[in-house]
Amino acid sequence: MSVDDLEIMREYEISVNLEEKEKADKLETQLNVMKEQLNTIVKAIELASTDDPEDMKLTEKVFTHFEIKDKVPSRNSYLVKR
Incomplete structure (x- = not known):
């Protein structure tokens, strides 16, 4: 393997890591x-x-x-479920 091949592999690895980090950042934001x-x-x-x-x-x-379809809970239903 030549020095150029190693450099290409290193650049590819950096590129892949950046893409993964961008995906992870988007998921974290979501x-x-x-x-x-x-x-x-x-x-x-x-x-x-x-x-x-x-x-x-x-x-x-x-x-x-938030388009929650159930009725708004009353105090009693909240206390029972708690």
Whole structure:
């Protein structure tokens, strides 16, 4: 194997590593967005557990935004499932 062959192999390896890192970065970004969305949904469910009409409205908005089909949980259903 020549020096040129080794250089080509090294450049290819660097290129592949960069592509893998870019893919990993994209997946990490997607994961972070999903975590934020899940935290928002969890907070909305916690708000629903207070039975405050204003909190229930916020919860309904979150459920509508994320297209959650189930009805907004009431305080009693939240406590039972917990």
